[in-house]
Amino acid sequence: QRRPRAFSGIQPTAGSFHLGNYLGAIRQYVALQETHDAFYSVVDLHAVTVPQDPAELRANSRLAAAQLLAAGLDPERCTLFVQSHVPEHAQLAWLMNCITGFGEASRMTQFKDKSARHGADQATVGLFTYPMLMVADILLYDADAVPVGEDQRQHLELTRNLAERFNSRFGATFKVPEPHILKEVAKIYDLQDPSVKMSKSASTPKGLVNLLDEPKATAKKFKSAVTDTDTEIRFDAEAKPGVSNLLTIYSTLTGAGIPELEQKYAGKGYGALKTDLAEVMVEFVTPFRERTQAYLDDPETLDSILAKGAEKARTVASETLAQAYDRVGF
Numbered sequence: 016q017r018r019p020r021a022f023s024g025i026q027p028t029a030g031s032f033h034l035g036n037y038l039g040a041i042r043q044y045v046a047l048q049e050t051h052d053a054f055y056s057v058v059d060l061h062a063v064t065v066p067q068d069p070a071e072l073r074a075n076s077r078l079a080a081a082q083l084l085a086a087g088l089d090p091e092r093c094t095l096f097v098q099s100h101v102p103e104h105a106q107l108a109w110l111m112n113c114i115t116g117f118g119e120a121s122r123m124t125q126f127k128d129k130s131a132r133h134g135a136d137q138a139t140v141g142l143f144t145y146p147m148l149m150v151a152d153i154l155l156y157d158a159d160a161v162p163v164g165e166d167q168r169q170h171l172e173l174t175r176n177l178a179e180r181f182n183s184r185f186g187a188t189f190k191v192p193e194p195h196i197l198k199e200v201a202k203i204y205d206l207q208d209p210s211v212k213m214s215k216s217a218s219t220p221k222g223l224v225n226l227l228d229e230p231k232a233t234a235k236k237f238k239s240a241v242t243d244t245d246t247e248i249r250f251d252a253e254a255k256p257g258v259s260n261l262l263t264i265y266s267t268l269t270g271a272g273i274p275e276l277e278q279k280y281a282g283k284g285y286g287a288l289k290t291d292l293a294e295v296m297v298e299f300v301t302p303f304r305e306r307t308q309a310y311l312d313d314p315e316t317l318d319s320i321l322a323k324g325a326e327k328a329r330t331v332a333s334e335t336l337a338q339a340y341d342r343v344g345f
């Protein structure tokens with residue numbers, strides 16, 4: 016019996032993934048490879064919807080793959096590949112573009128947000144059609160599970176709509192994926208401003224925990240994390256966002272329950288929590304950095320993993336694409 020399929024894509028970013036990426040996404044990828052036939056893609060086609068330097072993009076894609084492997088993706092148990100190595104993504108995206116209404120695409124809120132950020136007249140047509148590429152990413156693999164956060168709900172809805180539309184127009188072709196929003200997933204906030212999500216673009220350097228930073232610098236960031244003027248260590252996202260964020264990080268990294276942590280630190284000050292969490296982080300990032308570096312120092316191994324991943328992905332993707340192309344009359 017076939018294991019359920021999972022697909023997820025993550026964009027290559029400059030430098031390093033951050034703690035929010037790890038706890039909010041990559042950790043789930045690692046867990047899903049145990050239960051699912053999982054396909055994970057470094058989505059460089061998505062990355063070029065905004066300007067990229069070619070040499071940097073290539074380096075960032077390899078760095079992303081190295082970090083995913085360092086985080087625990089096992090090429091024997093999942094399929095890890097770079098999106099541009101599998102041309103079927105762009106090929107199916109074209110069909111998706113051709114069954115999407117212009118008005119329908121215009122209602123995608125992420126495009127509105129992103130184009131506003133880059134300046135409306137700077138936005139590319141690629142950025143506009145990004146959701147249809149994402150739809151193709153998912154449909155190529157008959158994915159049952161698409162581990163994404165709440166912010167991707169609209170894109171998953173579009174995936175269902177386009178799959179159903181294609182199927183009713185051309186005959187049953189695509190699996191219609193169930194929305195599989197990860198509700199339990201930790202959302203990590205900025206260490207200096209716990210009212211905003213930790214993010215590459217919005218966080219200040221002190222509030223952003225990059226996984227590849229010097230462990231000592233990371234420990235320092237935790238020791239100077241913003242909390243509140245109270246002293247009680249208690250989870251309360253509304254009243255105590257800073258402390259709650261630290262508890263979430265601590266709990267997610269160690270597996271200790273929040274009530275357990277509240278008890279452990281009852282009567283102790285914020286300093287004790289921060290010092291211990293800093294140590295937990297150092298223990299996590301030290302081997303993570305070493306493993307990432309080991310992959311970067313051995314480009315042959317890394318390239319061979321990615322080549323095998325692309326080959327495995329193409330086996331599945333080419334079959335789906337061939338069927339879809341046949342259905343539309345190509």
Ligand code: ADP
Binds near residue numbers: 034039213
């Ligand atoms: P960023 O917001 O830093 O640009 P991305 O949007 O590229 O990061 O996110 C990549 C993945 O990491 C997505 O699955 C996203 O939901 C997750 N993610 C990003 N930031 C956080 C965060 N602060 N907390 C939890 N998950 C996050």
Ligand code: NA
Binds near residue numbers: 214
């Ligand atoms: Na983002």
